[in-house]
Amino acid sequence: MRAAVISDIHANLPALEEVLARVDAAAVDEIWCLGDVVGYGAQPDRCAELVRERCEITLVGNHDLAVLGELDISAFSSVAAAAVDWTIENADGGTIEFLRRLEPVGSRAEVGLFHASPRDPVWEYVLSIEQAEDCLEIQSQRVGLIGHSHVALYFAIPEPSDREPLGAQAGNGTLLDLGSGKWLINPGSVGQPRDGDPRAAWLELDTGEWTARYHRLEYDIDRAAEAIVAAGLPQHLADRLYVGH
Ligand code: ZN
Secondary structure (H helix, E strand, O other): OEEEEEOOOOOOHHHHHHHHHHHHHHOOOEEEEOOOOOOOOOOHHHHHHHHHHHOOEEEOOHHHHHHOOOOOOOOOOHHHHHHHHHHHHHOOHHHHHHHHOOEOEEEEOOEEEEOOOOOOOOOOOOOOHHHHHHHHHHOOOOEEEEOOOOOOEEEEEOOOOOOOOEEEEOOOOOEEEOOOOEEEEEOOOOOOOOOOOOOEEEEEEEOOOOEEEEEEEOOOHHHHHHHHHHOOOOHHHHHHHHHOO
């Protein structure tokens, strides 16, 4: 199975369209989405429609749950909360219905799928090796995929187990050999990268060869930013797309 893994689209339609075009060119078997289809960006309905049409499995993320009214947003930043309110007012019923059917955890082709982490699928930002070790201990699958932090990275507990656990951010073109050990892999964010690289992120996973390759690609940031401003969303949400934070 060759799968394209996407996450954290956040209603950024130009970024999603660019990624899907590249995914089509790669001729993968399936597309898996790790959640946060909406929130922050200005085009939730078309993004939800594309994800519903194109992805074999889609998880629900914390921003999606907030829009559904199923999550306390007191921990959200003011701009994130403003985007939740905007999305509640502007998303159509079909988008809400689609999101309501989704779960924050899943699995596909022996791979564990979690929006945030194996031990806390909605909230935990896995950014340290210590956290990843704890998560991998309870992860039943050998390979797991996470989103949520918007940082393209990976963690591994190698085999044999006397070797040190490892973790690193992963730039464009990074190729992982997943043939042994336990893994936790974040593809990065399609619609709002926060790892200093503003390009849209996706991951190509091969569960036959057990390899993963990170991809970043340029998209029309102006188009996404202009849509955010035109929608009356906070200017900061447009500006941050250019810096990838
Ligand atoms: Zn997110």
